[in-house]
Amino acid sequence: MSALVHRARRVDPHAVDALAAAVLALALILEASLAQGVSDRLATVLFAVPFAAPIAVRRRYPAAAVIGISVVLLLQEPFHGQLDLLPTSSWVLGLILCGYGAGACLELRPSLMSAGLALVLLAVDQLVEIYLTDVGGTGGWSGALVVLIGFFTLPWLVGRFVRERNRRADAFAALGARAGRDRERTVDDRPRTAGHHRPQRQRDGRTGRRRPAVAPVRA
Numbered sequence: 001m002s003a004l005v006h007r008a009r010r011v012d013p014h015a016v017d018a019l020a021a022a023v024l025a026l027a028l029i030l031e032a033s034l035a036q037g038v039s040d041r042l043a044t045v046l047f048a049v050p051f052a053a054p055i056a057v058r059r060r061y062p063a064a065a066v067i068g069i070s071v072v073l074l075l076q077e078p079f080h081g082q083l084d085l086l087p088t089s090s091w092v093l094g095l096i097l098c099g100y101g102a103g104a105c106l107e108l109r110p111s112l113m114s115a116g117l118a119l120v121l122l123a124v125d126q127l128v129e130i131y132l133t134d135v136g137g138t139g140g141w142s143g144a145l146v147v148l149i150g151f152f153t154l155p156w157l158v159g160r161f162v163r164e165r166n167r168r169a170d171a172f173a174a175l176g177a178r179a180g181r182d183r184e185r186t187v188d189d190r191p192r193t194a195g196h197h198r199p200q201r202q203r204d205g206r207t208g209r210r211r212p213a214v215a216p217v218r219a
Contacts, residue, residue, distance in 0.1 A: 017097075018056040024093055025052035031086050038086070043079040047072060051083055055094055058101035063114035066102040069094050070121035077128045084129075084147070092151045095122075099152045103159020115156050122148055 028048035032041055051072045054065035076083060083091045102115050126144035 014056075014059060017058055020093075020097065021052045021055035024055060024090065025049045027088075027090050028052065028083060028086065031088060031090065032082070035087050038082055040080040040082065043076065043081040044083055044086075047076040047079070047081045047083055051076075051091065052094060055097050058098050059105055062098075062101040062105040063110055066098040066114050066118045067121070069098045070118040070125070074121050074125045074128070077125065077133060080133070084125075092147075095147070095151045096155045099155040100159040103156040103161075104163045105159070108160075111156075111160065115152075119148060119152065122152060 025048050028051065029045050032038055032044035032048060038044055051069060054068040054072075058065040073084060099115070099118075102111055102118070106114065123144070126147060130140060130144065
């Protein structure tokens with residue numbers, strides 16, 4: 001079990017993100033090409049790759065990733081793309097991963113700003129689908145709330161919780177390490193301190209008893 005955990009820790013998380021982006025892009029392309037009920041397959045296929053690409057950089061550039069994936073969803077609307085209307089709803093994995101990354105990889109202020117902007121873009125996208133486009137299956141306001149809250153806001157909140165927990169764990173670990181170094185330094189100093197104050201004694205030639213050494217008197 002420990003060997004498995006050690007190997008898992010050695011895996012490059014950036015490589016995992018790149019693999020996840022490639023797998024999601026391929027899944028979206030295949031579903032857009034083969035699924036029933038997709039009215040504009042070409043537009044949906046073309047937007048699949050730029051939609052999944054931000055997942056690959058969600059740790060290095062979390063703000064750009066979460067905003068970029070929201071922009072792609074909005075830009076597909078004038079071209080009648082249907083990424084968010086595919087039957088399996090696999091596209092929500094992109095929102096979940098990028099939303100979590102924005103919460104877990106950024107400080108509070110930039111995290112709030114990037115997530116807020118992405119949320120506005122997603123809300124506009126949902127409004128366009130409900131009131132302006134002629135594609136069906138949007139789910140109305142209930143579906144929009146599921147997307148905005150369940151697939152974006154909740155993952156972001158989980159990311160914030162994990163970041164705060166890790167920050168506190170690191171702070172306690174640093175405090176414990178500092179206390180340990182202080183204890184070691186105190187223990188190392190005790191023998192030297194005791195040795196400096198140990199009196200030296202000499203043996204008295206007449207009585208055979210030890211007597212304190214007397215420092216020579218300088219003229």
